[in-house]
Amino acid sequence: MSQLQAKSATAATQVQRICCPNCGCSAAERYYLPEYRIIRTQCGTCDYLMVMGDKGKVIEAYAPGQDS
């Protein structure tokens, strides 16, 4: 199963599964959006959201509190 990949792709969105920095679950996703030069991290479990721009500058962030 070898498919041609990435080399010819321009401004393609990449998704990476990561550990949520807020609730610690492994269901968070990080979207790389080169078209907008941002990285968007979101978690469906706790509604965590972070949008980062150039040089790691935080554009938008939302981290819901936990009751634990």
Ligand SMILES: [Zn+2]
């Ligand atoms: Zn989370």
